Amino acid sequence: MLDPQLLRKDLDSVVKRLARRGFTFDIERFNSLESRRKSVQTETETLQASRNTLAKQIGVLKSKGEDASEILAQSQAIPARLKALEQSLGEIQAELSHLLLSVPNLPHESVPEGPDSNHNVEVRRWVPDPGPDANPKPLSFEAMDHVDVGARIGLDFDTGAKLSGSRFSFMRGPVARLHRALAQFMLDLQTSRHGYTECYTPYIVNAETLYGTGQLPKFRDDMFWVTRGGASEGEEPVKEQYLISTSEITLTSSVRDSIVVQSDLPIRLTAHTPCFRSEAGSGGQDVRGLIRQHQFDKVEMVQITHPEHSYDALESMVSHAETVLQELKLPYRVMLLCAGDMGFGATKTYDLEVWIPAQNTWREISSVSNCESFQARRMQARYRPDGGKPDFVHTLNGSGLAVGRALVAVLENYQQADGSLKIPDVLVPYMGGVTVL
Known part of the structure; x- marks a missing residue:
């Protein structure tokens, strides 16, 4: 939520900054x-x-x-x-x-102008073996997409559809283990190398939690919700609860309605959870495969910081996500999003896009954002400066990474001419020493 005092003191400036996002106040x-x-x-x-x-x-x-x-x-x-x-x-x-x-956050002054993703700016790219166009060199054989590669090792969309409908998958055997290996590797890297505390969080939250992080009221149709009629003895009746669309919701909300001691900042949290999204409005986009599912897994990173340090934290979080891709030896690029393409609560966002050979293009695999005090104001999450009055913290979140999309990238980039799949070196210990599927 924007600071009402800022609106009262400098309404014209706020209106102009919101217009950069295409929002009419x-x-x-x-x-x-x-x-x-x-x-x-x-x-x-x-x-x-x-x-x-x-x-x-x-x-x-x-x-x-x-x-x-x-x-x-x-x-x-x-x-x-x-x-x-x-x-x-x-x-x-x-x-x-x-x-x-219902009003989105204000874009940072360093965010480029533009109404949509066509105006995002490439910051850098990491390609171990680039071709003449600076994209990865094509495979020496005709690339299969991840659906066909995965089908050989247990990726099953027909069973997922039978059980739950479209945009669900079922994994068995080798591919299920590879999916788990990716998540475990990401968690271990973020906790052991980057100083995040691993958390286990609820997958179902109340409406107050979603108002705090900005999913409600604007994005209710993007979520799945459940209504529970009865309640156990001694419990309050529950009218409506929501399946989380990301563990950013629960990790960030862990400081809701609290005052953090300044010396405890920054707080770095990570969690591996399923994520549930209705994909309202996505129409026929990415119907085939794992790119856009109703249920997927993600390892999330969240930082709660002092306001003066949040932009340094943003850059470090981007590097934490990049490390995962570098360790997996997956080509990627870093994009700075323009004002019109940022999420509702963000002031500045970087997307990491991984190379997908079968599509011959880059696809988003991580989004890292600074929300400044936008969520903290809604959540009443503050810190107490030494000898001063409580003030709002800054919150940041990012994927470290989306597990399903990482699986897509591994399946496509590590496929072999004979139809087998080479296991990335960093994942071999998590696969019990198996090097090829």
Whole structure:
């Protein structure tokens, strides 16, 4: 959520920055709410002052033995009006909060202009064996896509569809082990080399959690939710809960409604969880294969930082994701997203795109974002500076990596001419010494 004080002090600047994202801020509605808020607060302050003045007058009259009934009647009418004003102010603030919950974060000044992904900027690329066009050299044989490579080692979309419908997969045998090996390798790397604390989190959360990280109210249709009718003895009835679309939600929300000691920053957290997305609006995109599934696994990275250090943390998190791809020896490039292509809560985002031979193109495998205080303000997540008043932390999140898409990249980049699959060297220990499937 944006700082209401920033809107009140510099509305024109905020509106211009939001326009960079293609977002039109409702100035008329905001100004109307602000006018009503100021009117109510002014009347409240006037009545409070009047109440104090009348109380003193009543005291003076009584001390002199004079009649104070008229002034007393004026004083007794004030509490009812103050209560009505308090209710009115609450309604205005709720409406203002509802308005601000739908407003995205402000893009950082270093974010390039542009309405869509065509305007993203390549920062660097890592290609162990580049061709003349700086892309990876083509395979020496006709590349199969990951669906056909995976089918030989247990990747089964027909069973997934039978059990759950389209955009679900079923893995058995070697490919299931390879999928697990990738996730385990990523977790071990992020915890042992980069200092993240491994976490196990719920896969189902309440609405308050999603409001805090920005998934609600805007992205409700992108999520799966469940309604539980009954409750065990002693439990509160649960009306609606949501399957997480990323463990960013639960990891970031671990500091919700809390004040962190400054010396504990930065907090680095990671988790391997399934992620559930309805893919609303994706239509016919990537229907074939693992690229766009309703259920997929991801190793997530989250950092909770001091505001002064969040952009250094952003760069380090990008390098943490890059390390995974370098260890797997998978070609990739780093893209700085333009203002119009960033996620709702981000101020600055880098995407990592891995090379997919069968498609002869780059595909996103990680997205790393700084949200500054946008989520923290919604969550009321703060830190206490030494000798100072609590202030909002900055939150960052990124994939380290999306396991399914990493599996796609391994299946396609490590396929052999005879139809077998070479195991990346770094994964061999996780595969019990197996080097070829």
